[in-house]
Amino acid sequence: MAHQVFISHSRQDKVTADAVCHWLESEGLRCWMAPRDIPAGADWSEAVLRAIDSCQVMVVVFSDHANQSRHVRIEVAQAFKRELTIIPFRIEQTAPKGSLEYYLDAVHWLDALTPPLERHLDELSDRVEPLVAPPETSRRVNRADAEGGKPAAASETQERTNGASGSAEAKEARRRPASVQGRIQPKALKKLALLMLSLMLVVVGTSVWFAFNLPRPDDRHRQGGSTASPTPSLEAPLATESASSILTFDKFDPGPLPPDAFVDRGGRFIPGKGEPGVYKSGPNMVLPPGRKNVFLVSGERLTVLTIALKTPIRRFSLTRIGTAGGASVPTWTLDAFNSEGKVVGSAGEEHGLPPVPQQFSVEGDSIVRVQLSTDNRVGAETWATWNSLPVVELKFDH
Numbered sequence: 001m002a003h004q005v006f007i008s009h010s011r012q013d014k015v016t017a018d019a020v021c022h023w024l025e026s027e028g029l030r031c032w033m034a035p036r037d038i039p040a041g042a043d044w045s046e047a048v049l050r051a052i053d054s055c056q057v058m059v060v061v062f063s064d065h066a067n068q069s070r071h072v073r074i075e076v077a078q079a080f081k082r083e084l085t086i087i088p089f090r091i092e093q094t095a096p097k098g099s100l101e102y103y104l105d106a107v108h109w110l111d112a113l114t115p116p117l118e119r120h121l122d123e124l125s126d127r128v129e130p131l132v133a134p135p136e137t138s139r140r141v142n143r144a145d146a147e148g149g150k151p152a153a154a155s156e157t158q159e160r161t162n163g164a165s166g167s168a169e170a171k172e173a174r175r176r177p178a179s180v181q182g183r184i185q186p187k188a189l190k191k192l193a194l195l196m197l198s199l200m201l202v203v204v205g206t207s208v209w210f211a212f213n214l215p216r217p218d219d220r221h222r223q224g225g226s227t228a229s230p231t232p233s234l235e236a237p238l239a240t241e242s243a244s245s246i247l248t249f250d251k252f253d254p255g256p257l258p259p260d261a262f263v264d265r266g267g268r269f270i271p272g273k274g275e276p277g278v279y280k281s282g283p284n285m286v287l288p289p290g291r292k293n294v295f296l297v298s299g300e301r302l303t304v305l306t307i308a309l310k311t312p313i314r315r316f317s318l319t320r321i322g323t324a325g326g327a328s329v330p331t332w333t334l335d336a337f338n339s340e341g342k343v344v345g346s347a348g349e350e351h352g353l354p355p356v357p358q359q360f361s362v363e364g365d366s367i368v369r370v371q372l373s374t375d376n377r378v379g380a381e382t383w384a385t386w387n388s389l390p391v392v393e394l395k396f397d398h
Contacts, residue, residue, distance in 0.1 A: 003032040010065035015298035022282020115255035274299025286322030297388040315397035336362035
């Protein structure tokens with residue numbers, strides 16, 4: 001299937017680019033992004049040029065890093081040459097410089113400077129959808145074979161988006177929902193289906209939990225005949241030595257997290273390498289049933305996240321995602337420290353493509369601090385799909 005949207009980004013903005021890609025693909029838009037879509041052993045430059053030729057729209061994840069990226073400058077120049085519609089998705093308050101100023105100065109921007117990121121991604125998908133043909137007809141005509149000069153689809157979309165000669169009526173028409181313009185709009189049906197599925201999973205999960213956790217009559221008899229036993233919440237810490245607290249991320253809005261985001265679990269972030277945040281899962285992420293968000297640390301190819309614990313615990317666990325479609329996770333380690341600063345437990349994995357989610361735990365006496373470190377350096381020219389480890393659940397055992 002031909003790609004429709006080329007995502008241009010700097011390596012330093014890969015986490016945001018992943019979020020853009022996953023969001024657009026969840027809306028049925030086929031995206032191309034390096035290094036995910038470059039076949040093993042293929043020539044990098046040739047793969048990029050072929051991808052630009054096959055797409056109709058380029059989304060540029062724009063930041064100061066993108067301003068300084070030679071690859072982004074080349075990709076934008078090639079998209080301009082091939083008359084793709086270019087949509088800068090600005091994530092930092094910065095202006096284009098050098099050749100990017102020449103190519104992007106007259107293009108309409110989409111700012112994503114304020115949280116939540118999800119709202120801007122939704123606006124981006126609404127902007128992109130009318131500009132691409134259905135997947136089965138999205139392959140662009142090669143310019144060398146086009147008899148009338150520039151391809152009609154590319155010319156039409158470039159004029160619509162860059163707005164050099166678009167009328168007010170045409171701009172207003174683009175703001176209307178696709179259903180008003182005579183196209184089938186699947187978003188409402190998809191969201192309704194997801195809502196119904198989520199409700200079903202909640203009902204089934206609750207029933208299973210009660211079936212396994214409510215005390216049986218013989219249990220109450222062995223405990224002294226008590227007929228009342230409170231049912232603890234899975235999300236709340238218990239007031240016993242064996243208490244557990246499970247933290248998932250579906251209740252968080254996608255975007256950066258403040259240092260006190262886990263304060264209700266007795267934890268607080270300590271500044272390290274990278275910025276912790278919550279992101280919407282994508283098609284190449286395999287999550288446990290019912291989960292939709294993941295926890296990631298954005299940053300360079302090395303990230304470090306430290307969580308200081310107010311009350312010592314005996315075990316800390318994380319559940320990482322599984323992967324699909326050739327996506328991979330970086331090398332990572334999880335270390336637990338006691339009050340003397342000594343490592344009392346460690347876990348981790350090498351760079352790989354794990355097919356299913358898996359839980360890992362570190363255990364020791366009086367854990368007061370845990371540290372998650374990731375290393376995304378795999379060879380000279382390749383790196384994992386995500387700079388840091390996508391996590392779907394944290395568990396604190398007291």
